[in-house]
Amino acid sequence: MAVFEGLSEKLQNTFKNLTGRGKLNEKDIKEAMREVKLALLEADVNFKIVKQFISDVSERANGTDVMGSLTPGQQVIKIVNEELTKLMGETNVKIKISSKPPTVIMLVGLQGAGKTTTGGKLGNLLKKQGKKPLLVAGDIYRPAAIKQLQVVGESLEIPVYTMGDQINPVDIAKASINQANKNGQDLVIIDTAGRLHIDDNLMDELSQIKNAVNPDEILLVVDSMTGQDAVNVAVAFDEKLGLTGVILTKLDGDARGGAALSVRAVTGKPIKFIGVGEKFKDFEEFYPDRMASRILGMGDIMSLIEKAQENFDEEKAMKLQKKIKNQELDLDDFLEQMQQMKNMGPLSELMNMIPGMNSKAMKNINVDDKELVKVEAVIQSMTKKERKDPNLLNASRKKRIAAGSGTNVSDVNRLIKQFEQTKKMMKQMTQMTKGNKMGGMKMPFM
Amino acid sequence: MLKIIFAKLSEGLNKTKHNITDRIDDLIFNYGKIDEELLEEIEEILITADVGMNTTLKIISELRTSLKERKINESSEIKSVLKDVLISHVALEEESKIDYTTTPQIILVIGVNGAGKTTSIGKMAKKYKDKNKSVLLVAGDTFRAAAIDQLKVWGHRVDVEVISQQEGSDPASVIYDGIQAAKSRGTDVLICDTAGRLHNKKNLVMELNKVFRIVEREYPEAKREVLLVLDATTGQNAIIQAKTFKEVADITGIILTKLDGTAKGGAILAVKDEVGIPVKLVGLGEKIEDLEDFDGETFIKALID
Structure with a gap:
């Protein structure tokens, strides 16, 4: 996966010889901008937008900002990041909630962008925020689309309104509002059929739905893997309907999502949510600054920290911190840590969020969720006493543990060694970060 | 036959064609002699078609060489040279084309969510049936809500039976069932749907691995075709998709879907170039007959003529 090497790394290399010299000349910046341009194009940002962007950034970089800086590479990255964030709209924009319910x-x-799944995810998110959603099956064309929404609704315990696939979607949408009013649902999410932006008949149908129900939000669902065509699609939908925002889907792992930038830039409409995984909870509000780092391949430390905070138990963390300080960390704690980490999602995904941790570097680190399962099995095959004091583990105990956990003695040994290293590392970390509030972030393997 | 295909492809690519052709014609009109600026403009056009930076640079350099070799420096002649260069990047050898005769055959269809796997399978079933082959479909996408029902609707449309289990069951086990059914009935072509799970999830790709092991063990006598479905609107991520899936599957070809929009599908040039997988079929619409055998020359011709 050498296609996307971290831009940050490339820029560092470009400027490697400059550190200390303290001054960038026009040629250096030109070279750096070439790397930025490549990174943006590889991330599928629209060509025209890239061109404009590069010219803007070059101008700023040629100014005083960079000159005299000790770390010009960092400085340029900062500028690029800031400009990119600006282009994406700086702050998160919430959805508009109608003062007169229901909010529609x-x-x-397009087809396959992920509208039906997104409908469920959005309903789920807003339900958690206290709304009473109604999902409306307005896709009467794709085979089993209605069924799909029903299955989604059922698993999320959100009611789904359908009139089958023989009724005009405009009528379905109209009727759904009455239904919501009748049942006291204050949020109506209308799923519509995927369509090409050049399909006039179907685009007209959307206008009719819009006129019939006067929605508070018309959100364009865009696959984050979309290429250069994203701008054409977004412009066409916006011209026809007047979009209020964008939802970016399938933004897991590898997808850089440059389309986000393009769509925002050409329509001026904010990206409001992102879908980041196949589970219903994998759906978040959009933060432009985080996305900027992602498009540039610079990781997303903010999301990582938030994820960690969400999943770590504050009290437990405090207890742990004390234990580490007193050097009382045992294998039970180790296991608990690991389980907490597992809650945060696949390790590889977490690693992706760390700045500078590109896929190339990851190959060497070899994070494997399966390894975790193994470690878990080994620790669980130990007695309470052994977990408290790993020094007890002699050859025959190790053998027993290996047999009990379906592993080898070498696996057991590796775990003990890992544990000792972690202990050491954590001790160093606590000394290092004394007084530095890191919340509950303690990760055994990092 | 070729004529019909050509008409279809041209129709589907109409929008695409307009964009690129108009721009190239504009360029040629505005330029007399070929110069750096003209080449840069062509570079831009290719990138806007999702061809990607690497492959674009390669094509431009080949174009330069070719222009020099053929001693061409009038801009009016650049189009035919460009066409030749582009064709050489998508050409499909005779033996790699979709095989409508060998039986038994098993076709595994893989790809990310929303690329159009299920729809393509429905269309493919129709193609084989029209060539008097018996077809059986396997609902191997047990993950996405109602994916099984979606395939069943297609099965009903083309009058082909669908082997399925419940949602959430092991895909490998459904495909096992499908293979047994195909064997006992002497079915000519078994087409298997798979979950459109994102390619970057290691464990999900492992799921595919298991499917392939089953096929290997249970149906070695069948000719195997593994088709990756790529959405023409996809940009540079197509390369990553192809690379990742290639790690677990011996992909034999690509189905390029949704070519009836304004997306140019240029990413396939990069995929062929960097991953070495050719396009075999193209999807040109939502109708059951909107699936055509890919022809490199036609594709490029329709693109720039």
Whole structure:
């Protein structure tokens, strides 16, 4: 996966010889901008936008900002990051909640963008925020689309309104509002059929739905893997319907999501949510600064920290911190840590969020969720006493543990060694970060 | 036959064609002699078509060489040279084309969410049936809600039986069932749907691995075709998709879907170039007959003529 090497790394290399010299000349910046341009194009940001962006950034970089800086590479990255964030709209924009319920949200987009799944995810998120959503099955064309929404609704315990696939979607949408009013649902999410932006008949149908229900939000659902065509699609939908925002889907792992930038830049409409995984909870509000880092391949430390905070038990963390300080960390704690980490999602995904941790570097680190399962099995095959004091583990105990956990003695040994290293590392970390509030972030393997 | 295909492809690519051709014609009109600026403009056009930076640079350099060799420096002649260069990047050898005769055959269809796997399978079933082959479908996407029902609707449309289990069951086990059914009935072509799970999830790709092991063990006598479905609107991520899936599957070809929009599908040039997988079929619409055998020359011709 050498396609996307971290831009940050490339820039560092470009400027490697400059550190200390303290001054960038025009040629250096030109070279750096070439790397930025490549990174953006590889991330599928629209060509025209890239061109404009590069010219803007070059101008700023040629100014006083960079000159005299000790770390010009960092400085340029900072500028690029800031400009990119600016281009994406700086802050998170919430959805508009109607003062006169129900709030009506209409989801539109190409085929396969992920509208139906997104409908469920959005309903789920807003339900958690206290709304009473109704999902409306407005896709009467794709085989089993209605069934799909019903299955989604059922698993999320959100009611789904359908009139089958023989009724005009405009009528379905209209009727759904009455239904919501009748049942006291204050949020209506209308799923519509995927369509090409050049399909006039189907685009007209969307206008009719819009006119019939006067939605508070018309959100364009965009696959984050979309290429250069994203701008054409976004412009066409916006011109026809007047979008209020964008939802970016399938933004897991590898997808750089440059389309986000393109869509925002050409329509001026904010990205409001992102879908980041196949589970319903994998859906978040959008933060432009984080996305900027992602497009540039610079990791997303903010999301990582938030994820960690969400999943770590504050009290437990405090207890742990004390234990580490007193050097009382035992294998039970180790196991607990690991289980907490597992809650945060696949390790590889977490690693992706760390700045500078590109896929190339990851190959050497070899994070394997399976390894975790093994470690878990080994520790669970130990007695309470052994977990408290790993020094007890002699050859025959190790053998027993290996047999009990279906592993080898070498696995057991490796775990003990890992544990000792972690203990050491954590001790160093606590000394290092004394007084430095790191929340509950303690990760055995990092 | 070729004529019909050509008409279809041209129709589907109409929008695409307009964009690129108009721009190239504009360029040629505006330029007399070929110069750096003209080449840069062509570079831009290719990138806007999702061809990607690496492959674009390669194509431009080949174009330069070719222009020099053929001693061409009038801009009016650049189009035919460009066409030749582009064709050489998508050409499909005779033996790699979709095989409508060998039986038994098993076709595994893989790809990310929303690329159009299920729809393509429905269309493929129709193609084989029209060539008098018996077809059986396997609902191997046990993950996405209602994916099984979606395939069943297609099965009903083309009058082909669908082997399925419940949602959430092991895909490898459904495909096992499908193979047994195909063997006992002497079915000519078994087409298997798989979950459109994102390619970057290691464990999900492992799931595919298991499927392939089953196929290897249970149906070695069948000719195997593994088709990766790529959405023409996809940009540079297509390369990553192809690379990742290639790590677990011996991909034999690509189905390029949704070519009836304004997306140019240029990413396939990069995929062929960097991953070495050719396009075999193209999807040109939502109708059951909107699936065509890919022809490199036609594709490029429709693109720039």
